[in-house]
Amino acid sequence: MINSSILLKEYDLKVTPQRVAIVEELYSNGHMNIDELYKNLLKKFPSISLATIYKNVNAMLEKVFLKEVKIPEAKSVYELIKEDHSHLVCKSCGMIEDIDLDTSVLQSSLNSNFKIENVEVVFSGICSHCQK
C-alpha cells in the first residue's frame, strides 16, 4: 500500500479524504482519465463533485505530483509521478502498461543544438489478450 497522507504533505497539499482517495485510486489503477476517477470516487463519496476532481488533479499537476499522459485517439490519463518510463496502449481494450525503455539511443540522431528535456514514447497496438 501507499501512505497517501505523507505523500500529499510532502507536496504541500492539505490532506483531505477526497485527495487521499484520488491518490489511492491512481496508485492501484496506474492510469485513469477524469471520468474514471469521478465514477470510482462516487462510490466512496456519493456527493463528490466533478469540480473537486478537476481542482485536485490540476493542483497535483502543478505540484508535479501527477503527470498527464496524452494517448493517441483516446482521453488523457493521469498517473502518479515516478521514474521516467514509456507507455504501451492496447487499441482494443484500452489497457495501458508502463514500460522501461532506453530512449537515449534515439537522441544520438538529433541536432545537438536542441536541448532535450523530455521524451515521450507511446506504443499502440493489440495486447496479447485481445489477439485471441
Next chain:
Amino acid sequence: MINSSILLKEYDLKVTPQRVAIVEELYSNGHMNIDELYKNLLKKFPSISLATIYKNVNAMLEKVFLKEVKIPEAKSVYELIKEDHSHLVCKSCGMIEDIDLDTSVLQSSLNSNFKIENVEVVFSGICSHCQK
C-alpha cells in the same frame, strides 16, 4: 507548391475553396491547431465558421488524410499524412519540427506478445534559437 485539388479528390473529398485553403495552410505551416487554422483562414474567408473547420478536419481525419498529433502541455496539432516520423517541440516558442527516427531499436526490448501498430515519439525541450 502542392496540388490540393488532386489530393482531396484522391481521398474522396469534394474540392471546395475552404478545403483547399486548409490543405495549403497545413502544407506551408506543417502543424497547426484548430485556432491557428481558424485565424489564418479568416483572412481569406472572412465569414468562414469554426464549424466548417471542425467538420473538415474531422472528415480529413476519417479519410486518413490528416493526422492529429498530441503534444504534452499543449493543444493538439494537425498535419498532412506523410511517411512516419517523430516530433521535436520547443517548450518556449512552441515550434514543432518533424524528425526521422529509427524507432525499431526500441521495440526489441518489448514483450513480443504485444502486436505493435504504431509508435509515437515526442521530444520536448528548448530550441537553439530560444536558448540565446
Next chain:
DNA sequence: CTGGGTGCAAAGTATTTGCATGAAC
C-alpha cells in the same frame, strides 16, 4: 439536377470559476 459543403444558431460536452460552508492544521 443531386449530393454534399457552408455558415449560422443551437445543443452538447468539457472544464473552470465564484461563493458559502465546513474541514484541516
Next chain:
DNA sequence: GTTCATGCAAATACTTTGCACCCAG
C-alpha cells in the same frame, strides 16, 4: 482562528449537430 478544500451553481470553453441555402460534380 485562519487558511484552504468542498460542493453547488453559474460561467466559460470546446466541439458537434440541425437546417436552410448554395456550390461542386
